[in-house]
Amino acid sequence: MQRFATVLCTIACALFVVCALLSCVEYACFDKGFYDQEYRKLDTARSIGLKHSALIEVTNHLLDYTAGIEDELSIKAEINSRKVNVFDETDTAHMADVRELFLAARTVRNWLIPAILLLAVAAFFLVKAHRARLFAKSCIIGFLLSGVAIGALAIWAAVDFNTFWTSFHKLFFTNELWLLDPAKSVLVNMVPSQFFFDLVMRIVGLLGIFVGIPLLASIIYMIVSRVRRRSLMTIIEE
Numbered sequence: 001m002q003r004f005a006t007v008l009c010t011i012a013c014a015l016f017v018v019c020a021l022l023s024c025v026e027y028a029c030f031d032k033g034f035y036d037q038e039y040r041k042l043d044t045a046r047s048i049g050l051k052h053s054a055l056i057e058v059t060n061h062l063l064d065y066t067a068g069i070e071d072e073l074s075i076k077a078e079i080n081s082r083k084v085n086v087f088d089e090t091d092t093a094h095m096a097d098v099r100e101l102f103l104a105a106r107t108v109r110n111w112l113i114p115a116i117l118l119l120a121v122a123a124f125f126l127v128k129a130h131r132a133r134l135f136a137k138s139c140i141i142g143f144l145l146s147g148v149a150i151g152a153l154a155i156w157a158a159v160d161f162n163t164f165w166t167s168f169h170k171l172f173f174t175n176e177l178w179l180l181d182p183a184k185s186v187l188v189n190m191v192p193s194q195f196f197f198d199l200v201m202r203i204v205g206l207l208g209i210f211v212g213i214p215l216l217a218s219i220i221y222m223i224v225s226r227v228r229r230r231s232l233m234t235i236i237e238e
Contacts, residue, residue: 002126002127002134004126005122005123005124005126005127005134006123006134006137006138008119008120008122008123008126009119009120009123009134009135009138009139009142010138010141010142010145011119011142012116012119012120012123012138012142013138013139013141013142013143013146014142014143014145014146015112015115015116015119015142016116016142016143016211017142017143017146017147017150017207017211018112018146019109019112019113019116020207020210020211021150021203021207022105022106022108022109022112023109023210024203024206024207024210025105025203026102026105026106026109027206028199028202028203028206029063029066029102029199030063030066030067032056032059032060032063034199034202035056035059035063036056038195038198038199039052039055039056039059040052042192042194042195044189044190044195047189048079048186048189048190049079049080050077050078050079050080051078054077054078055077055190057075057077058075058077058086058190059190061073061075062075062087062095062187062190065095065099066095066098066099066102067102068099068103073087073091073092073095073096074087074092075087079186086186087186087187088184088185088186090177090180090181090184090185091180091185091186091187093177094177094178094180094187095187097173097175097177097178101172101173120135123135123138132221132225133221133222133225135218136217136218136219136221136222136225137218137222139214139215139218140215140218140219140222143211143214143215143218144215147211147215150204150207154200154204157197157200157201157204158201161193161196161197161200162193164200165193165196
């Protein structure tokens with residue numbers, strides 16, 4: 001039972017990392033303050049030809065649509081002194097795919113939460129002793145297994161972001177609508193590759209904090225627990 005409980009708990013911890021990743025992605029992607037910061041850093045409004053306040057308004061509408069709050073992606077703004085529809089047909093079609101992906105990811109994340117709790121509770125009741133050590137050990141194994149895969153992706157993104165980003169789109173999109181033309185698309189000029197690089201690095205940082213704290217706590221517990229056991233054995237032997 002002890003071994004089976006460890007397997008269940010390890011799976012729960014690995015799934016927790018996936019759940020944390022999806023949560024960090026959602027938080028970072030819908031953090032409006034981050035967009036404002038990046039737009040100012042990259043001078044996005046001037047490069048597109050509209051006011052910063054108008055760019056923020058457009059972004060808020062875009063994020064509300066992606067989150068499923070708005071039903072349609074349709075907004076006008078004054079670009080280069082002309083009132084026009086901000087997003088063309090290709091932008092709109094691609095964002096429909098992005099919206100579907102985000103909502104699917106959110107659904108997966110929401111289903112993972114009860115699954116993780118169920119596995120953890122099952123592991124808890126399968127053993128009657130040393131539960132804290134079981135959970136700490138499983139946490140370390142599960143987090144490290146997931147961390148290796150995510151860490152490899154993070155290194156790939158840091159070293160060769162263009163290849164990473166292209167592979168990501170080919171994996172999750174079944175069409176080439178994501179190949180937007182910078183000469184025609186406002187969307188691709190709102191969020192160029194540098195924006196997405198900063199976004200991905202921010203997600204990695206958030207995930208590191210989210211997962212690093214319980215992982216560090218588990219490692220410390222295991223070290224302290226081992227030291228105490230050795231001290232106890234020394235006392236008994238004496």
